[in-house]
Amino acid sequence: MATNAPDTDAPAAYEQLIERNRRLSNLGYASMYLNWDQRVTMPEGGAPGRAQQLSALSATTHELLVADEVGEWLDALEGADLTEEQAANVREIRNDYEREANVPAALNEEITQTASENQQIWQEAKADDDFASFAPRLKTMRELQRRKAKHIDPDKSPYTVLYEGSHQYIPIETMTDIFETLRAEIPPLIEEIRTEGRELADPWEGEYPDDDQEALCEGVLDFLGYDRDRGRLDTAPHPFMAGNQFDARVTTRFKPTDPMDALTASIHEFGHATYQLGLRQDEYGTPLGASRMSIHESQSRFWENHIGRTKPFWEQFLPTFKDHIDGHDDLTVDEAYEAANRIYPDNLIRVEADELTYHMHIILRCEIGRAFVEGDIDAEEIPEVWNDKMDDYLGVRPETDSEGCLQDIHWTGGFAAFHGYTLGSVVAAQLNDAIRDDLDVDALVREENFEPIQEWMTEHVHRHGQRYTTPELIEVATGQELSAEPFVDYVRAKFEDLYDL
Numbered sequence: 388m389a390t391n392a393p394d395t396d397a398p399a400a401y402e403q404l405i406e407r408n409r410r411l412s413n414l415g416y417a418s419m420y421l422n423w424d425q426r427v428t429m430p431e432g433g434a435p436g437r438a439q440q441l442s443a444l445s446a447t448t449h450e451l452l453v454a455d456e457v458g459e460w461l462d463a464l465e466g467a468d469l470t471e472e473q474a475a476n477v478r479e480i481r482n483d484y485e486r487e488a489n490v491p492a493a494l495n496e497e498i499t500q501t502a503s504e505n506q507q508i509w510q511e512a513k514a515d516d517d518f519a520s521f522a523p524r525l526k527t528m529r530e531l532q533r534r535k536a537k538h539i540d541p542d543k544s545p546y547t548v549l550y551e552g553s554h555q556y557i558p559i560e561t562m563t564d565i566f567e568t569l570r571a572e573i574p575p576l577i578e579e580i581r582t583e584g585r586e587l588a589d590p591w592e593g594e595y596p597d598d599d600q601e602a603l604c605e606g607v608l609d610f611l612g613y614d615r616d617r618g619r620l621d622t623a624p625h626p627f628m629a630g631n632q633f634d635a636r637v638t639t640r641f642k643p644t645d646p647m648d649a650l651t652a653s654i655h656e657f658g659h660a661t662y663q664l665g666l667r668q669d670e671y672g673t674p675l676g677a678s679r680m681s682i683h684e685s686q687s688r689f690w691e692n693h694i695g696r697t698k699p700f701w702e703q704f705l706p707t708f709k710d711h712i713d714g715h716d717d718l719t720v721d722e723a724y725e726a727a728n729r730i731y732p733d734n735l736i737r738v739e740a741d742e743l744t745y746h747m748h749i750i751l752r753c754e755i756g757r758a759f760v761e762g763d764i765d766a767e768e769i770p771e772v773w774n775d776k777m778d779d780y781l782g783v784r785p786e787t788d789s790e791g792c793l794q795d796i797h798w799t800g801g802f803a804a805f806h807g808y809t810l811g812s813v814v815a816a817q818l819n820d821a822i823r824d825d826l827d828v829d830a831l832v833r834e835e836n837f838e839p840i841q842e843w844m845t846e847h848v849h850r851h852g853q854r855y856t857t858p859e860l861i862e863v864a865t866g867q868e869l870s871a872e873p874f875v876d877y878v879r880a881k882f883e884d885l886y887d888l
Contacts, residue, residue: 397467400460401477407457408480409672414448416631423629425506427621427638438503445499446492453488472675475854479674482555490538498531498800505799510624518788522766525798529760532801546760549803554681554810556857561869562806565813566753568871569746574780576879577744580730584886587729588722594643595712603646603711604639604653610704611657611690612837613637618660625796626652626738628659628687632668632676635660646712647727648739651691658690659683661841665849674853681857682848684811685818692742692812693819694840698724699832728885733783735790742812743878747780749809752795756802814861816874821847821865 418441425437451457461484464477487495505524512521536548543551550559605620618630623638630636637656642648662678670676694700701723708723709715730741737748755772758764764772773792774784785791797804822828822843831839847864854860861869882888 397464397469400463401467401469401473404457404460404464404480405476405673407451407460408476408674411448411451412672412677414444414451418444418448419629422503423636425503426623426625426627431507434504434507438500441503442496442500446496449487449490449492449495452484453490453492457484458488472854476674479677479853486539486552490535494531494535494538498528498535501528501531502800506796509793509796509799513789513793516787516789516793518770518793521793522769525759525766525769528798528800529766529802533760544761546757546803549760549801550806553804554806554857557681557806557810557869562753562810565809565871566750568875569809570750572875572879573743573746576882577730577732577747577781579888580743580882580886581732583888584730584882587725587885589729590715590718590722590726591645591647592714595641595646597641597643599711599713600641600646600649603708604649606707606711607650607653607695607704608637608657610707610835611654611694612841613657613660614664617664620653626656628656628663630660630663632664632666632671635663642739645739646708650708651695651727652738654695655687655691658687661690661844662686662849665841665845666852667850670852676852678849679853679857679860681807681810682814682860684807685814686811686844686848688812688815689818689844693815694828694832694837696724696727696742697829697832699829701727703833703835725885728881730882730886732781735777735783735785736794738794743882744781746809746812749805751776751780752797752805753803755792756798756805760802813871813874814869816877817861817865817867817870818844818848819877820873821867 421437421441421444425434429437457480461477461481469477501524505521505528508524509521512518532549533545536543536545540548547559550562554562601620601622608620609615617633618635618637621636621638622640624640626637626639628635628637637653637660639649639653639656662683666678667676698720701720705718705720705723709718728742730743731739732744734740734744737745737752740748751773754776755764755769758772759766759769769792770788777791778784822840826839826843828840831837848860851860851863855863858869861867867873
């Protein structure tokens with residue numbers, strides 16, 4: 388970083404800084420869509436070339452971000468008279484610059500190439516139930532990530548540094564407190580449902596063709612108002628969304644024995660897409676036109692759980708469901724609602740987990756990832772530690788590593804990405820309370836009028852981009868500080884009612 392401010396006037400420095408950030412953003416989106424292609428349409432033989440392509444883009448991005456002139460522009464803007472929005476742009480670019488300035492370009496390039504190579508190796512290891520073939524890749528990525536963390540901040544633990552890459556404004560101690568609250572509240576509620584809850588509808592029998600499930604997913608996207616001019620639906624081994632305010636694509640996958648799995652995954656990814664599509668188009672390429680990773684999951688969980696799993700939703704959507712899924716002409720709204728919210732404590736797969744047990748899957752991953760990065764366990768120990776924690780938290784043990792520690796793609800590229808999933812549900816509950824104070828959400832759903840709901844989210848969340856830090860944005864949107872209590876109150880009230888507890 389430059390130490391002495393150059394003879395550069397602030398307005399010129401600001402414009403140059405923003406122009407550089409636009410170039411960086413476009414390189415980032417190019418990488419994103421290459422990654423989308425790798426996970427959706429690229430033939431398997433393309434992996435070696437794709438790894439090099441992504442590595443080259445990563446190296447170019449790093450060079451442009453940490454170039455001497457960027458430090459000079461930032462120095463020129465220190466203490467400058469900026470508008471609130473300009474100051475927010477500078478703050479976010481400065482954060483990125485300072486985080487990467489001391490990281491060698493070659494290390495970033497190696498991490499990107501290794502992560503890309505890992506995706507193909509992980510897919511093969513998962514398909515073959517062969518953790519031993521993937522374990523060396525985990526060790527390599529851990530070493531690379533630890534080296535990067537040391538360059539960023541040698542005074543903090545490596546895991547904390549990696550965590551802050553995704554959740555800079557939410558201290559890891561705050562997430563630890565949230566996890567402690569959920570560990571105390573959720574397992575007893577699950578056990579109460581197991582021992583005292585009534586039996587809910589479980590209407591799925593036999594297998595459901597992929598073509599029918601794909602039509603169902605296309606149908607729910609149209610039902611919710613997905614902008615087809617700026618999006619598309621594809622399939623992938625692990626559902627995800629990729630995009631910006633002009634092009635936000637979603638993916639899903641099909642479980643042969645349960646059409647609800649693909650349906651809720653599609654609604655979930657639709658929620659992610661609404662965030663991207665709701666960002667300011669006039670600020671494309673600047674932090675004001677970029678989403679916050681720590682907020683993203685709140686949008687997907689809001690649409691999946693607070694809209695797609697509600698009784699008003701099923702009152703309106705059930706005819707569409709029956710149009711695409713044969714054999715359920717007699718399915719009632721109550722049965723569909725119960726099936727959408729049924730608790731499956733014995734489920735092993737995170738992306739198939741119900742709304743309640745899901746968070747024990749997340750906490751387990753965060754605990755194992757932290758222990759691995761900090762050196763408390765080695766790669767070969769992960770399967771046994773994983774299975775023990777599944778038994779402890781949910782009372783079930785995977786029979787294969789494909790159903791256990793190999794099920795997620797996330798560790799192919801790093802080890803501190805899972806906190807956001809639980810954070811998203813916590814924030815979604817706060818947003819749900821706030822939006823229902825302003826709108827009759829159930830009535831709007833019954834009218835199939837989702838536009839006011841999307842407009843509320845855009846007004847309170849999307850349009851701000853990165854203008855506010857994460858805690859500030861939560862308070863601006865909900866009027867409340869970040870807290871796990873609204874989520875705990877929500878799930879307890881919902882599931883006590885569903886299960887007649």
